[in-house]
Amino acid sequence: MSNEEQDTRASGSVPNAFGNVLAWTWMPNMPASLKRSNLHTLLYTLRAIANADGTLRYRDTRRPFSLQAIAKAAGADPKDxxxxxxxxxxxxxxKAVGERRKGRSVLYVLAPIPAPDWAAAAAYLDGVKALREDARQKRKTERKVAPWADEKGGRSPELESTEKGGPPPELEGIDRDSERGTAPYPRKGDRPLTGWGDRPPYTPGGYPWGSHDGAEVVPQPQVVAAPEEPSDHQEHPHDTAPPPARAAPPKSDPADHTTWPTCPVCDRRIMPDPRRPDRRVHARCEPRLTAERTAS
Structure with a gap:
């Protein structure tokens, strides 16, 4: 044991008197709330690190112990x-010696008095505990309440941009009373058709463009115009007029379903396929059309 430790533990030193009065007088009379706050643990730590004169500062530099050093010695949080x-x-x-300012270490000195004011210490710690509990409840409430809601409730904010989410855009030039678009098949079992339009197989991720690759292309029957009646000014009555040129089928517009071709078997619209612009029969209807032509 060094000379400094012997001086601290000597019978006439301040830490020795402080430890005796703490153990034999203060602890039996200390309120239970202060014991639950571990005030006595901090007091025992101060007694152990204090100098012989009761001051809490370094022996070599004579500078006061910082709050972080005291908290580390007591094994407590700096706030506690x-x-x-x-x-x-x-x-x-x-006792706190000198002016107490923020950011500056305060010199503390042990004071082994016979009758401490434990009521004042308990009132202070209870007030600090109540303030921290109120702050915690306030933070908890702020996390639960949405930022746009007021005390009596409110509505969610309107989204200014529909880039991510929002209602679908309104398409112009669509007849609401005409035939509808396509709908997917159920994944299991069959169900009766409940609307208009063809129903391609259900494939998540987009329209199955490649589902009809192996289907045979059946041309759409063309209506041949009747021969024109010969006019009076024709020099050769036996000569007939040349047949009119076959009109090209109208080009389908994917955005306008009224331009889509009609399947001759099911009499429903066919969604245009960029890879097969000449398709005029549904893939599922081609076996039926082939059977009808074979039977006829």
Whole structure:
């Protein structure tokens, strides 16, 4: 044991008197709330690290112990150590020497008085605990309430941009009373058709353009115009007029379903396929059309 430790533990030193009065007088009379706050643990730590004259500062530099150093020695959080030090000051068992300013270490001195004011220390710690509990409840409430809602409730904000989410755009030039678009088949079992339009197989991720690759192309029957009646000014009555040129089928517009071709078997619209612009019969209707032509 060094000479400095012997001086601290000597019978006439301040830490020795502080430890005796803490163990034999203060602890039996200390309120239970202060014991639950571990005030006595901090007081025992101060007694162990204090100098022989009761001051809490380094022996070599004579600088006061910082709050972080005291909290580390007591194994406590710096905030809790600060609150317990203030409670000890209010009880009178620790003295703060000099001006107390933020960011500057305060010199604390042990004061082994016979009758501390434990009520003042308990009132201070209870007030600090209540303030922290109110702040915690306020933060909890702010996390639950949406930022746009007021005290009496409110509605969610309107989205200014529909880039991510929002209602679908309104398409112009669509007849609401005409035939509808396509709908997917159910994944299991069969069901009766409940609307207009063809129903391609259900394939998540988009329209199955490649589902009809193996189907045979059946040309759409063309209506041949009747021969024109010969006019009076024709020189050769036996000569007939040349047949009119076959009109090309109208080009289908994917955005306008009224331009889509009609299947001759099911009499429903056929969604245009960029890879097969000449398709005029549904793939599922081609076997039926072939059977009808074979039977006829």
């Amino acid at each position: 150590a600060r609150d317990r030090l203030e409670a000890a000051v209010r009880a009178g068992v620790v």
